[in-house]
Amino acid sequence: MPRVSQKKPLLRVAKAEVPPGGALVFRKSRVAIVREGDNIYALSIVCTHLGCSVNVTPKELICPCHGSIFGRGGEVFKGPADRPLEQLTVEERGEFIVVLS
Numbered sequence: 001m002p003r004v005s006q007k008k009p010l011l012r013v014a015k016a017e018v019p020p021g022g023a024l025v026f027r028k029s030r031v032a033i034v035r036e037g038d039n040i041y042a043l044s045i046v047c048t049h050l051g052c053s054v055n056v057t058p059k060e061l062i063c064p065c066h067g068s069i070f071g072r073g074g075e076v077f078k079g080p081a082d083r084p085l086e087q088l089t090v091e092e093r094g095e096f097i098v099v100l101s
């Protein structure tokens with residue numbers, strides 16, 4: 001029996017809207033859609049320390065609350081956070097990217 005995904009669409013964005021080497025940030029949904037080369041992926045912007053929303057800069061993601069710094073792949077560069085930002089599932093549907101939650 002095929003396995004059915006329980007995840008639901010959270011955001012739908014045209015791929016062309018995601019700037020090369022940049023990101024689109026959806027603060028209400030607390031998601032950043034990032035483009036690195038041909039790769040487009042989605043990160044939760046919820047800091048893994050105590051849950052503040054991180055700010056996305058061209059080089060890194062910075063938490064304004066206690067100064068944690070994450071790489072554009074979500075990896076921890078500087079604590080106090082000790083876990084990476086959550087990578088969200090994305091699906092390509094034609095010219096669109098759909099972020100699932």
Ligand code: FES
Nearest residue numbers: 047049050063066
């Ligand atoms: S909530 Fe982000 S560093 Fe504390």
